[in-house]
Amino acid sequence: MILEVNNLEGYYGLSQILFGINLEVEKGDSVCLIGRNGVGKTTTLKSIVGQLNPKVNGKIKGSIKFDGTELVGMPSYKIARLGIAYVPQGRHIFPTLTVKENLLIAERVGVDGDKTWTLERIYELFPRLKERENSKGEKLSGGEQQMLTIARGLMQNPKLLIMDEIIEGLAPIIVEELVKVVSELRNRGITILLAEQSLKFALEVSHKCYIIEKGEVVYKGVSSEIPKEVFVKYLGT
Numbered sequence: 001m002i003l004e005v006n007n008l009e010g011y012y013g014l015s016q017i018l019f020g021i022n023l024e025v026e027k028g029d030s031v032c033l034i035g036r037n038g039v040g041k042t043t044t045l046k047s048i049v050g051q052l053n054p055k056v057n058g059k060i061k062g063s064i065k066f067d068g069t070e071l072v073g074m075p076s077y078k079i080a081r082l083g084i085a086y087v088p089q090g091r092h093i094f095p096t097l098t099v100k101e102n103l104l105i106a107e108r109v110g111v112d113g114d115k116t117w118t119l120e121r122i123y124e125l126f127p128r129l130k131e132r133e134n135s136k137g138e139k140l141s142g143g144e145q146q147m148l149t150i151a152r153g154l155m156q157n158p159k160l161l162i163m164d165e166i167i168e169g170l171a172p173i174i175v176e177e178l179v180k181v182v183s184e185l186r187n188r189g190i191t192i193l194l195a196e197q198s199l200k201f202a203l204e205v206s207h208k209c210y211i212i213e214k215g216e217v218v219y220k221g222v223s224s225e226i227p228k229e230v231f232v233k234y235l236g237t
C-alpha cells in the first residue's frame with residue numbers, strides 16, 4: 001500500500017469537517033474520492049499534502065502513511081519531497097510566465113532519481129501545450145490551463161499524483177481529452193488519487209471509488225462494480 005489513511009479527522013478552527021476517514025491507495029492504482037459539494041474531498045486531499053496545519057488554518061488527527069512514512073505533522077514541502085504531487089482545485093499556474101517556464105519551474109528529479117517526465121515527454125502527452133509553449137499562462141483557455149496544472153504535477157516525477165476536481169467548469173470536448181490523459185497515465189502505471197463531483201468522469205478514470213458524505217466514507221468499491229442504488233442513495237443520480 002503506497003498510501004494509508006487511518007481515522008483521519010480534520011478541523012478548520014473549531015469546526016470538524018472530517019470524521020474518521022479511512023482510505024487506501026495501492027501502488028499503480030487509480031482511486032477517486034467522490035461526493036457532493038462540501039462533503040470534505042478537498043479537505044481530505046489537503047490533509048494528505050500537509051495543507052491543513054495549525055499555523056495557517058486548521059488541524060488534523062489520525063494517521064496518514066505514505067510508503068510507510070507518517071505524514072501527520074510534517075510540513076507540506078517535506079511531503080512534496082517524498083514524492084507526492086498535488087494539483088489543487090482551481091488551476092493554479094503562474095499567469096505571467098509562459099507555458100514552458102511554468103513547466104520548467106516545476107521540474108524536479110523524483111525520489112530514487114526518477115527522471116521519467118521531461119519537457120519532451122510532457123509535450124507528447126499534451127500536444128496543445130507544445131503548440132502554446134511560448135504563450136503566457138493567463139492567455140490560455142481553461143482547458144489548457146488545467147492541462148498545464150496536471151503537466152506541472154508530472155514534472156515533479158511524483159510517486160503519487162493527487163488531483164482535485166480537474167474537469168470543473170470545462171467543456172465536454174476538453175473533458176474527453178482529460179479522460180484520455182488520465183487513462184494514459186493509468187496505463188503508464190502512475191499512482192493516482194482524484195477528487196471528483198462528476199460520477200461519469202470518476203467512473204471513467206478510476207479503478208476504485210470512495211464515496212464521501214459529511215466527512216465520512218460511506219461506501220467503497222471497485223468503480224465498475226458499484227450498484228446503481230448506491231449512487232442514487234448517496235449522490236442522487
Ligand SMILES: Nc1ncnc2c1ncn2[C@@H]1O[C@H](COP(=O)(O)OP(=O)(O)OP(=O)(O)O)[C@@H](O)[C@H]1O
Nearest residue numbers: 012017035036037038039040041042043044057197
Ligand atoms: N478554509 C476553510 N475554513 C473553514 N471552513 C472551510 C474551509 N475550507 C472548507 N471549509 C468547509 O469545509 C467543508 C468541506 O469543504 P471541502 O472544500 O473539503 O469540500 P469538497 O468536498 O471539496 O467540496 P467541492 O466539491 O465543492 O470542492 C465545507 O463545509 C466548507 O465550507
Ligand SMILES: [Mg+2]
Nearest residue numbers: 041042089165
Ligand atoms: Mg473541493
